[in-house]
Amino acid sequence: MIRFPFLKKSRFRGPLTRRGERIGIPRGMMFYHFFPLWSSFWENLGWQVEVSPFTTRETVEAGKGLTGTDLCLPVKAFLGHVLCLKDRVDALFLPRLISFEEGAYLCPKILGLNDIIRNLIPDLPPLLEPPVNYKGPPKVSLESSFLSLSETVGLPRGRLAEAFRQARVHWEKEQAGVYRTHGIPQKLIPEDLTQALDRVGPGTARFHLGIIGRPYLLFDPILSQQLLKRLTFRSCALTCIHGISAAERERQEEKLAKKVYWSLGRDLVASSLSFSQKKDIDGIISISSFACGQDAFTSYLVDHYARQHSDKPFLSLVLDEHTSPVGLQSRLEAFFDLLGRPH
Numbered sequence: 001m002i003r004f005p006f007l008k009k010s011r012f013r014g015p016l017t018r019r020g021e022r023i024g025i026p027r028g029m030m031f032y033h034f035f036p037l038w039s040s041f042w043e044n045l046g047w048q049v050e051v052s053p054f055t056t057r058e059t060v061e062a063g064k065g066l067t068g069t070d071l072c073l074p075v076k077a078f079l080g081h082v083l084c085l086k087d088r089v090d091a092l093f094l095p096r097l098i099s100f101e102e103g104a105y106l107c108p109k110i111l112g113l114n115d116i117i118r119n120l121i122p123d124l125p126p127l128l129e130p131p132v133n134y135k136g137p138p139k140v141s142l143e144s145s146f147l148s149l150s151e152t153v154g155l156p157r158g159r160l161a162e163a164f165r166q167a168r169v170h171w172e173k174e175q176a177g178v179y180r181t182h183g184i185p186q187k188l189i190p191e192d193l194t195q196a197l198d199r200v201g202p203g204t205a206r207f208h209l210g211i212i213g214r215p216y217l218l219f220d221p222i223l224s225q226q227l228l229k230r231l232t233f234r235s236c237a238l239t240c241i242h243g244i245s246a247a248e249r250e251r252q253e254e255k256l257a258k259k260v261y262w263s264l265g266r267d268l269v270a271s272s273l274s275f276s277q278k279k280d281i282d283g284i285i286s287i288s289s290f291a292c293g294q295d296a297f298t299s300y301l302v303d304h305y306a307r308q309h310s311d312k313p314f315l316s317l318v319l320d321e322h323t324s325p326v327g328l329q330s331r332l333e334a335f336f337d338l339l340g341r342p343h
């Protein structure tokens with residue numbers, strides 16, 4: 001059995017949570033990637049899953065009020081989601097995501113997210129925080145991560161293994177669904193946004209845009225300043241980074257002089273290469289968060305590859321909580337002027 005030095009032994013004296021209780025999952029960060037797996041796992045075992053409501057300006061303000069530092073907008077919003085959930089649930093599920101695929105890490109702010117939460121938010125319910133670390137040491141796969149919860153929830157590992165197996169099947173189906181809906185996780189975004197996206201079909205779209213952005217920024221309407229909805233109002237069909245198949249992204253990655261070291265950063269750069277070569281993509285928009293350490297590197301590569309391989313109109317947006325909706329609208333109008341010109 002894998003032991004984790006930062007989990008003190010005394011925390012294993014009995015289950016931290018029991019079947020039937022409420023497990024809280026904040027709607028932010030890697031939620032957009034892992035939620036179907038996480039929720040299905042807990043529900044298969046008999047827990048109730050409670051997700052924090054969609055982000056509001058108050059959620060962001062609450063998170064921002066805790067930090068006063070230069071943390072990026074998605075992390076500030078995530079803190080707001082934890083605040084919103086913490087008194088409504090029996091435990092919070094916050095896996096320590098270090099590396100979820102071979103050869104790549106997540107951002108240091110995601111690696112340290114649980115410590116940030118512990119330090120900034122008092123009176124937390126028990127945190128269930130199994131690590132996931134494909135790079136190691138020690139190496140911990142997704143499955144081992146879930147199995148390590150056996151003592152914490154007071155259930156045998158065999159029962160957890162079966163719940164994980166079923167959850168993974170469900171997750172894979174959901175991921176295939178996201179690919180089919182052009183990289184947009186329709187079940188995880190507000191209904192009005194899904195309806196707006198559905199209104200632009202192949203016959204009605206004026207332009208087809210490739211959208212490059214981290215899911216937790218792009219699919220949160222408050223953090224992205226309603227970017228996707230603004231684009232559908234202009235009759236644009238959209239394809240986001242996970243609307244490109246994993247095989248195609250890997251093919252594009254092979255062309256890079258040096259592999260990108262971060263999981264989502266890889267997807268952003270590979271998507272830029274792919275969109276720039278697709279004949280049916282009329283223009284490309286890249287969205288990133290101010291104070292994002294990773295995007296200080298990856299935005300340059302995204303921009304470089306988008307411009308090097310095509311003359312498609314390209315717009316790069318850097319957002320934070322101070323971004324003016326009027327300024328954003330002006331940038332979009334200038335971009336649409338370019339799109340309308342022959343190129």
Ligand code: SF4
Nearest residue numbers: 072107109292293294
């Ligand atoms: S990758 Fe950037 S936006 Fe994402 S958590 Fe890290 S610093 Fe924030």
